[in-house]
Amino acid sequence: MSTDAKPAGLTKRDGGINWATLRGDFPILHETVNGHPLVYLDSAASSQKPRQVIDAIRHHYEHHNANVHRGIHELSNRATEAYEAARQRVAEFINANSRDEIVFTRGTTEGLNLVAQTWALENLREGDTILLTEMEHHSNLVPWQMLAQRIGAQLDFIEITGDDGELDLQWLDEQLARARLLSLTHISNTLGTVNPVVEICARARDAGVVTVVDAAQSAGHTPVNVQSIGCDFLAFSGHKTCGPTGIGVLYGRRELLEAMPPYQGGGEMIAKVEYRDVTFNVVPHKFEAGTPNVAGAVGLHAALDYLDAIGRDSIFEHDQRLAKRACEQLGEIDGIRLFGPSEGRSAVMSFILPDVHALDLATMADQKGVALRAGHHCNQPLLAKLGVPATARASFYFYNTEDEVDRFIEVIHHVRKLFA
Amino acid sequence: MTTFLDTTIDKLIENFDFLNDWEERFAYLIELGKKLPPLSEAEMTDEHRIHGCQASVWLRMLPQSDGTFDIHADSDAFIVKGLIAVLLLIYSEKTAEQILDTDSTATFERLGLDKHLSPTRRNGLHSMVSRIQALAAESTAQTV
Numbered sequence A: 001m002s003t004d005a006k007p008a009g010l011t012k013r014d015g016g017i018n019w020a021t022l023r024g025d026f027p028i029l030h031e032t033v034n035g036h037p038l039v040y041l042d043s044a045a046s047s048q049k050p051r052q053v054i055d056a057i058r059h060h061y062e063h064h065n066a067n068v069h070r071g072i073h074e075l076s077n078r079a080t081e082a083y084e085a086a087r088q089r090v091a092e093f094i095n096a097n098s099r100d101e102i103v104f105t106r107g108t109t110e111g112l113n114l115v116a117q118t119w120a121l122e123n124l125r126e127g128d129t130i131l132l133t134e135m136e137h138h139s140n141l142v143p144w145q146m147l148a149q150r151i152g153a154q155l156d157f158i159e160i161t162g163d164d165g166e167l168d169l170q171w172l173d174e175q176l177a178r179a180r181l182l183s184l185t186h187i188s189n190t191l192g193t194v195n196p197v198v199e200i201c202a203r204a205r206d207a208g209v210v211t212v213v214d215a216a217q218s219a220g221h222t223p224v225n226v227q228s229i230g231c232d233f234l235a236f237s238g239h240k241t242c243g244p245t246g247i248g249v250l251y252g253r254r255e256l257l258e259a260m261p262p263y264q265g266g267g268e269m270i271a272k273v274e275y276r277d278v279t280f281n282v283v284p285h286k287f288e289a290g291t292p293n294v295a296g297a298v299g300l301h302a303a304l305d306y307l308d309a310i311g312r313d314s315i316f317e318h319d320q321r322l323a324k325r326a327c328e329q330l331g332e333i334d335g336i337r338l339f340g341p342s343e344g345r346s347a348v349m350s351f352i353l354p355d356v357h358a359l360d361l362a363t364m365a366d367q368k369g370v371a372l373r374a375g376h377h378c379n380q381p382l383l384a385k386l387g388v389p390a391t392a393r394a395s396f397y398f399y400n401t402e403d404e405v406d407r408f409i410e411v412i413h414h415v416r417k418l419f420a
Numbered sequence B: 001m002t003t004f005l006d007t008t009i010d011k012l013i014e015n016f017d018f019l020n021d022w023e024e025r026f027a028y029l030i031e032l033g034k035k036l037p038p039l040s041e042a043e044m045t046d047e048h049r050i051h052g053c054q055a056s057v058w059l060r061m062l063p064q065s066d067g068t069f070d071i072h073a074d075s076d077a078f079i080v081k082g083l084i085a086v087l088l089l090i091y092s093e094k095t096a097e098q099i100l101d102t103d104s105t106a107t108f109e110r111l112g113l114d115k116h117l118s119p120t121r122r123n124g125l126h127s128m129v130s131r132i133q134a135l136a137a138e139s140t141a142q143t144v
């Protein structure tokens, strides 16, 4: 099915991609909201889906649906093939050594919890240190807090430098020397910082520290290659990469996955079961108890085909172009506080206006069809550190246009007048 | 006293009907919110803070000599201040019994706020009403 998932709207202009025509692939982008054309600037929360992904899911239910890995009949074989082909596609997408290193999950959150409750629970002891950063999403913080409370481990944090949201790496080697595990985000969902994961993971490896990368914000936006990053685990979500909700990926290095205990018990994850004894299935099936989200995996397969047909390098360049345009115009607003680095950032930007509360801005922007997020973005400790109760956040993706950036800025000016 | 708001709940409903779209209604709420006297820093304590709202909200109920309550509340967000103003028009300067007997759901429905506030906003509004009624209930329990 991978050949079906080519972007229909992929056309060239001036030797580059004509981004505006790609929008034709996204039915939802033609919605009207409160009487205005939708300007969707909340892709960091969830991306929209191209028709190719929606069609792949429909095609699966109309032609291939059955349970996987169990049937002898034709439909079950087709479903199993589609599901395992998706696993192979994910392995290629992140350059894993083998599809056996790919565990399907519900999303990033489940992937991170899986590592905490299996590898970490088995290998960490009282007094051990888990190293995180101050910019982690709650889903890369709370699972570690829960584990630490349970086994008496402690948490340590790589600090951020300030509003520009860079990691302060001057103590990294000392912090790594005390740690057993490091879990960090590739791209911050609030600050837009792109962390130097290659360098950090290399230094962690030298210190014998196991590494986990939260790629929720990066996998669909920039090339993510687990071998060049050199991490032990990496997690991402289908729904932020143009795929469906309810499917995600955990990559784990084979030796680690093989040595880990299973996560949940049930069907699929076993090799042999007696009343009082069980032998577990091989990786990755050992970590996939119960009937998996087959349609989700099929949709994810189409999404990854779609993204790669455009090219993640090109997507990142386009993201950066939009980010630059938005940052420049936001920067002209007197008294604005704009978070995140000024260079080399992703297209997620948080800010506070001097005169309009983030929630008021998002509510009024919605009246104009502009979808923004406002609040703490599942980053409460980070916002507390920055000393703000809430920020407004705009996040762009390849289907957003320069015109939409300008419309967003126009709406900000309009809303500010209402509050003047 | 809610005289600073310079309107009544009936007039508010009438004005809402008269406005053309939700942008105008929100703008009207914002104007109403601007009339709300701010709480002092000293009153913005955790004790008076209402959790369950996305914005920060603080609320106090001050008993008056005639048995009614003056409600003082504030928020860092103006639309929330506007919603607080609506609540004041419904609940301020009433006795505990009146507060406990007043169901604001119907009023919110007439204003259309039940449909046009986001679910999280509605929860926040609900938290404020709950706090007002809980404080009223507390006061009647004390006087019995």
Ligand SMILES: Cc1ncc(COP(=O)(O)O)c(C=O)c1O
Residues within 6 Å of the ligand: A044, A045, A106, A107, A108, A109, A110, A137, A139, A140, A185, A187, A188, A189, A214, A216, A217, A237, A239, A378
């Ligand atoms: C950086 C980061 N990590 C983790 C998550 C959690 O992803 P999910 O809710 O899909 O499990 C998110 C989603 O908001 C995120 O932005």
